Amino acid sequence: MKLRYLIIYILIFILLGTVICIRIARGDGAGVNQAKTTEINRLLISIEEDWDRVSAKDAELTETVDSLDYSVIDSDSKVLEFTRDDISTTVSAATTHYDIIRDVEVDGEIVGKLIIHNPSGEQQQARNKHYALLAAMMFAVILAMLVIYSFYIERRVISPFARLKKFATRIASGDLDSPLEMDKGHVFGEFTEAFDIMREELKSSREREEAAVRSRKELVAELSHDIKTPVASIKAMADVMSLTATDDDQRKVIASINGKADQIDNLISNLFHATLEELEQLEVNVEDLSSVDLVQMINEADYLNRVTEIDIKEVFIVGDRLRLNQIVTNIISNSYKYAGTDIKAISHIENDNVMALERNDNSQDEMGNIAKNSRKFLVVEFSDKGGGVPESELELITQKFKRGSNAEGKDGSGLGLYISNYLMNKMGGSLACRNNGEGLTVSLRIQM
Template sequence: MKKRYFIIAQITVLAVEAVLLLCFALWDADSAQDAVAVNEVLQSVESGWGRLESHERRTGLNYVVLDGTGEVLFRTDTGLSESVNRAVVHRDTILDIENAGLVVGKLIVFNDSAEILESGKRAMLLAVLAVMLAQWGICIAYGMYLDRAVIRPFRQLKDFARRVAGGNLDIPLEMDRGNLFGAFTESFDIMREELKKARLAEAKANAEKKELVAKLSHDIRTPVASIKAASEVGAALAQSGRIRENYGQIIRKADQIDALVNNLFTAALEELERLAVNPVDMESGELAAMLKSADYFGWAQIPPIPECLLHGDRLRLQQVFDNIFANAYKYGRNACQGEGGFQGQSAQGSPWGGKINVTMRREGQCLAVCIEDCGGGVDEEELPLLKEKFRRGSNAGNKEGAGLGLYISDYFLREMGGELLVENGEKGLRVTVVIRQSGI
């Protein structure tokens, strides 16, 4: 409504300005003298010729009376034309004064059209300025209205958005329903209420998820404990060393599952950064058991391990090796089948001494464990992406996986002060686990 009034006022003012400017451009002062008034002046001068010292001015015209020699006999004001030549230049009216049929002098009636024009221009200019001031006043008033009706509400929306982004969903957005943006601001407040409901629902869902994780972890521990107990009994009763070793492998994996289940209380899979990493000092020789546990198909030969004191988390290092060997099995399975079979058969006759090549070397103050499969590797441009969350190489095909193994391993090693390196090797992907030595 106010916008319509503003437009109407502006159109009216502009129309008045246009009319004034048009009048100013077309108006011209009439330079013609009033013939009746001029004749009246002439008759009064002729009738009183010879007695001009007592001549009275009867009209509003200014004039000068000259005798035959050009001398001034009478003037109504100063600054008038006092000669015929000057009168011609000024476009004054020049008349002959006759007495007894003879021309005895000249009557010069002053032409005041220029003064009238100048006076009219000043009046017109003042009128235009007054209209412009009125226009500016309307614009200022409308600007103040826009500031109150538009700019201030948007500033309130800005502050409101900042509060919402900061997590403050309790303070409502004050609004004037009669405002131009009343419905708009109301929608924002509805959004705040919905966000608050969603936040509460999310908190409730997280609480339920934690409760579910607690229940599942309890349910998982029970069968794992049973498996471990049965394996311990089987290992004690086994007559063959090979069988006892298999039972020992089951026991170790059961212990690892039990340790991993404990993590479910503190983090879910999508919140990996919350998983605790607690590095301690450990002998490098412990890596042999970890590698053997991870290589449950026996595809690799464990090389001699340089003796040193490492700084690492045994549980997390076991997860790192498990992830790397699982990838090697997954992506190198078909290629390695031609090198001595698959499950349960080690490739002692292969050029590597195994289907997975494991080497170790000391690099400065670290121990590097290199594990290379025979799956052919990945494209060079994909190598930097393999350690990102949910990223897999183009060779993944239809193989199952979430793209989290190397991401998790890289996170664990960084928390231990180490590093995970991924590159293409001689026959496949080479993953190097760099473990920091203790005291560094």
């Protein structure tokens, strides 16, 4: 509310209060001040001149004279006439009611009393009613102003503030698309436009940040892809040199070059696939495969010949050949790097029973028949004897950029198991890690 409106309301309240106080303080007078002396004297003279007729009356009700209510009594206090039943007819009653008492004289002798009714009681009662009505009107005006002011506060202050609060909550939750309703008529009107400009700037900033992050990820993906080409050339040249080597020292150096190139290739592949996963471009094309393909993948990944036992059940599985090969390569490479021991690759078949309730509509007792939809999985376990990892770290090593405490001082990025777990989930399977007492076991659940 503007200041001038508040000042006007205060002045109105002060004016109304002043008027009431003045009316109460002044009053309307009482007693003789209210009666007209001339009219009283005229009435008294009239009664004195007509005393013979008046004295002959006996408590007779007569008409009011000059708007004056009165009663006449003789010297023996006998009521001769009166104008109203509720007025004083004795000197004592007149004294109690502050009525005007005049002597009636005939030939110099007091023959009776004229009692003029004092209307101050009725006038006071009328004044009280008037003041009560005025106070009620003032209260009604104040109440109406309070209601109007409350409505004004609700519409111009509380509701806009509630909208600002909801807007701030939406901004905090990340909703930068919903604009703030603008209304410059309320007390927050000047801030509304500024708040919405802030929202637009935050939205623009977030879009710029997302674009920059995506650009960086795309750059990493492009660089990873570009780096793989010279690495492949190095591996090819190392393979050629190994064929032409003439002694064991040369073959040892060439094998070392080939191994380092493989490490670089694995790191680049992990970084490349992690970037594609963040860009939601890591594709998985599922097809029917034979588990015999897994044996081939294991043999190709085991270039150090550390897999001493391979027992893979011959079944048909569902998966992506390229991604399964990548997963197997990651697992064996991790075992080389962190365990350095023999590896066993064994498998077994698990059933995943899903209970389904089929409704039998023809049954009177509405009982259902339970059917079992069974899915089968080929579980392939890769176990080494490298001591494993602490139990508290088993769930962490499948997360992005997380490595076990046994990886300290060894090359790696913490992406291999993360990408493998991601790819297994995309193919409808899963990956799990556990300690086997001697080392670490990585289990692949591949849907059949």
